Amino acid sequence: MAKRLILVAGNIGSGKTSLTERIGQQLGWRTAYESVADNPYLPNFYENMAQWSFHLQIFFLGHRAEQHLDMWNAPQSAIIDRSIYEDAYIFARALYHMGNLSELDYQSYLKVFHLITRNLPPPSLLIYLKAPVALLMERIRKRARNIETSITEEYLSLLESFYDDWISTFDICPVLTLRTDDLDFVHHKRHLTTVVNRVQEKLAGKEEIVF
Numbered sequence: 001m002a003k004r005l006i007l008v009a010g011n012i013g014s015g016k017t018s019l020t021e022r023i024g025q026q027l028g029w030r031t032a033y034e035s036v037a038d039n040p041y042l043p044n045f046y047e048n049m050a051q052w053s054f055h056l057q058i059f060f061l062g063h064r065a066e067q068h069l070d071m072w073n074a075p076q077s078a079i080i081d082r083s084i085y086e087d088a089y090i091f092a093r094a095l096y097h098m099g100n101l102s103e104l105d106y107q108s109y110l111k112v113f114h115l116i117t118r119n120l121p122p123p124s125l126l127i128y129l130k131a132p133v134a135l136l137m138e139r140i141r142k143r144a145r146n147i148e149t150s151i152t153e154e155y156l157s158l159l160e161s162f163y164d165d166w167i168s169t170f171d172i173c174p175v176l177t178l179r180t181d182d183l184d185f186v187h188h189k190r191h192l193t194t195v196v197n198r199v200q201e202k203l204a205g206k207e208e209i210v211f
Contacts, residue, residue, distance in 0.1 A: 004125065005068075006029075008081055009128050049095070061109070067080060090159055092109055133156045135181050137156065
């Protein structure tokens with residue numbers, strides 16, 4: 001198969017990291033993940049979101065653009081956990097909606113975002129993972145990450161509505177939508193095999209199948 005760049009998108013707890021890891025292992029692709037441990041703005045952001053939201057989003061924008069280009073320029077195929085597009089259409093929008101980004105900061109951010117993304121090479125495929133909000137909450141509680149303790153069902157529902165808006169107009173590359181509520185690619189190898197087959201079929205131009 002020719003070199004590919006795959007992006008994995010979806011709400012918090014939808015299974016992006018797990019799927020990225022396992023597809024990378026199964027197909028021998030390079031993998032890349034969200035910058036959390038080495039993000040200098042996250043501690044301040046969680047203490048004062050209104051003050052640090054713009055700084056955080058600019059950091060993520062630069063990080064994801066660099067990551068996208070690095071993976072694109074790598075000789076082998078690559079898969080990335082979360083896309084640069086979600087930063088703007090989901091998370092920056094949510095911060096603005098909740099009053100943590102001012103109108104001026106939000107518009108300034110979007111201007112830089114559009115300048116950067118219009119020059120990025122398009123990915124080969126976007127894998128969009130979906131699951132009910134109640135299940136997302138259950139997964140988040142089970143993994144018990146400190147930075148996720150403040151996540152509520154209301155917040156996840158807000159993000160879900162923004163994902164629906166975004167994915168309905170996304171046309172940069174083909175989209176493979178997978179429902180992960182009945183898909184356990186972590187513990188069941190045949191589920192992972194099914195997903196890998198669907199990804200390869202989609203890359204080959206076959207009709208999308210929604211789980």
